[in-house]
Amino acid sequence: MKTILSCEFKLECNRFLGERTTRSDFEKRICLFGEEAVRKHYIGAKVEIPSFLDVIDPLPDYEIRPLFDLNAQPGPPVAKEVYDLAVETMLSGIREVKEQAEKRGEDPGAAPAALLLALHGAMVAEGHEDAEGDFLETVRAAVGPDCPIFVTFDLHVNMTKKKAANATALFPIEFYPHTDFYENGLKAAHLLIDTLEGRVHPAMAIRELPLLFPTLPTGHESFLPFREKISRLNEVPGILTARFTHGFFAADVKEGGGATLVITDGDLPKAQVLADELAEEIYEKRRSFFRETLSPEDAVREAKRLLESGTHCPIVLAEVNDNPGSGSTMDVPSLLRVLIQENVPSMFSALYDPESVEKAYETGIDAEAEFELGGKFRPELTGGPVHARGKVLAFSDGEYRNEGPFLHGVIHRFGKAALIAVGNVQIILCSIRVQPADRAALHLFGLRPETCPVVAVKSAVHYRASYEPVAGKILEVETPGLGPIDPRALTYKNAPKTMYPLQGLDQ
Numbered sequence: 001m002k003t004i005l006s007c008e009f010k011l012e013c014n015r016f017l018g019e020r021t022t023r024s025d026f027e028k029r030i031c032l033f034g035e036e037a038v039r040k041h042y043i044g045a046k047v048e049i050p051s052f053l054d055v056i057d058p059l060p061d062y063e064i065r066p067l068f069d070l071n072a073q074p075g076p077p078v079a080k081e082v083y084d085l086a087v088e089t090m091l092s093g094i095r096e097v098k099e100q101a102e103k104r105g106e107d108p109g110a111a112p113a114a115l116l117l118a119l120h121g122a123m124v125a126e127g128h129e130d131a132e133g134d135f136l137e138t139v140r141a142a143v144g145p146d147c148p149i150f151v152t153f154d155l156h157v158n159m160t161k162k163k164a165a166n167a168t169a170l171f172p173i174e175f176y177p178h179t180d181f182y183e184n185g186l187k188a189a190h191l192l193i194d195t196l197e198g199r200v201h202p203a204m205a206i207r208e209l210p211l212l213f214p215t216l217p218t219g220h221e222s223f224l225p226f227r228e229k230i231s232r233l234n235e236v237p238g239i240l241t242a243r244f245t246h247g248f249f250a251a252d253v254k255e256g257g258g259a260t261l262v263i264t265d266g267d268l269p270k271a272q273v274l275a276d277e278l279a280e281e282i283y284e285k286r287r288s289f290f291r292e293t294l295s296p297e298d299a300v301r302e303a304k305r306l307l308e309s310g311t312h313c314p315i316v317l318a319e320v321n322d323n324p325g326s327g328s329t330m331d332v333p334s335l336l337r338v339l340i341q342e343n344v345p346s347m348f349s350a351l352y353d354p355e356s357v358e359k360a361y362e363t364g365i366d367a368e369a370e371f372e373l374g375g376k377f378r379p380e381l382t383g384g385p386v387h388a389r390g391k392v393l394a395f396s397d398g399e400y401r402n403e404g405p406f407l408h409g410v411i412h413r414f415g416k417a418a419l420i421a422v423g424n425v426q427i428i429l430c431s432i433r434v435q436p437a438d439r440a441a442l443h444l445f446g447l448r449p450e451t452c453p454v455v456a457v458k459s460a461v462h463y464r465a466s467y468e469p470v471a472g473k474i475l476e477v478e479t480p481g482l483g484p485i486d487p488r489a490l491t492y493k494n495a496p497k498t499m500y501p502l503q504g505l506d507q
């Protein structure tokens with residue numbers, strides 16, 4: 001029996017947030033140790049760890065052991081003690097497998113047979129700007145140069161030379177919204193087994209671009225030709241995977257731009273040529289990836305116009321910059337203020353505001369109270385809270401599973417949550433930040449967004465997976481959030497000033 005060790009260790013780091021991501025932040029999402037706990041967590045979910053299990057569990061000659069799972073909401077750099085705990089858990093898992101091999105009289109140098117890891121790729125930890133690069137370097141030293149290390153990444157991986165140098169093969173996902181975690185994980189797991197069995201020989205090339213790529217759906221018209229080209233490349237015999245990764249500019253790191261990656265079966269020069277060609281074609285079109293968004297006032301005006309002219313419900317207003325999925329505070333009330341002022345029949349998903357949640361619970365169902373909604377963080381930019389009289393409609397423990405293709409079946413937690421109505425505006429208030437990208441967030445309160453004129457959602461791109469099938473129209477709204485979709489909105493300490501488009505779009 002050959003043992004493959006696995007783990008998930010994920011945080012998308014937004015360095016423009018203060019403080020650090022601690023163990024208690026991971027506990028709000030996923031903080032699990034031991035194979036049994038990890039396996040139990042993923043029953044019914046379609047993401048990487050279940051994909052690894054689905055491929056390897058049925059194989060008679062292999063076993064896979066997920067050692068731990070640490071996954072937090074995007075936030076500031078990971079606390080040193082959490083990073084060190086992840087490293088130590090991985091290293092002790094490796095030591096244990098080696099000892100077991102030795103006891104059986106086998107070569108401990110050949111154990112574990114491989115590592116199959118699910119990482120994000122845009123993690124910064126205290127003392128580690130390229131956290132996954134350092135993590136991979138440490139585990140590579142522990143398993144030796146011949147042990148295959150296969151890693152799945154997010155599309156927003158900050159591709160670095162260190163990550164590439166310390167892994168055998170990297171598998172970033174392909175799509176944004178991220179609907180292919182499971183399929184991409186299946187591919188990585190199958191190719192790992194093929195590699196262990198000597199059927200393929202991965203040869204990987206990357207090409208980093210001096211391009212801070214904006215937060216852009218892969219289905220956007222500007223990117224569509226490249227999406228189609230990448231899909232075609234993935235079908236070519238001898239090409240094991242081809243990707244363009246976006247990087248995550250809010251991580252503010254030295255290597256954090258877009259990058260191409262090509263893995264061929266044994267042909268490194270060909271992989272490099274293909275990676276270079278794709279990178280150059282994308283860089284050539286760099287200006288086209290940047291787009292305009294609407295002010296809250298213009299967005300609400302346009303939504304009304306669309307509804308009056310017969311566009312069907314709902315008009316979705318996406319607050320793309322106050323996306324907790326990019327580390328923003330989820331409490332910017334700029335759009336909410338306009339919806340309330342105009343008394344637009346609408347649903348608001350969702351506002352992070354633990355104080356207002358408590359106020360709702362004190363007030364009780366069907367009773368009314370004065371609320372100070374959102375705007376607690378950085379009031380100088382957001383205009384502070386919205387003062388409004390609201391009626392409390394419902395309470396919830398805030399736990400739901402995504403129903404659409406993005407993170408399908410994965411548990412999401414609002415924490416203690418309440419639904420209130422201010423006039424025609426129904427607002428979900430939550431006490432844990434989580435990207436409410438799926439309509440399931442509204443279903444939690446019995447709300448049916450399909451029949452509501454306007455639905456506001458704090459999400460940059462992932463909401464499209466759930467809302468595009470039902471939306472009459474989607475409008476992107478510009479509000480002052482800490483997870484901007486345009487890299488020019490931030491002032492960088494570490495990203496090189498020469499990165500496009502920091503000197504302007506015509507650079």
Ligand SMILES: [Zn+2]
Pocket residue numbers: 154155156178
């Ligand atoms: Zn991502």
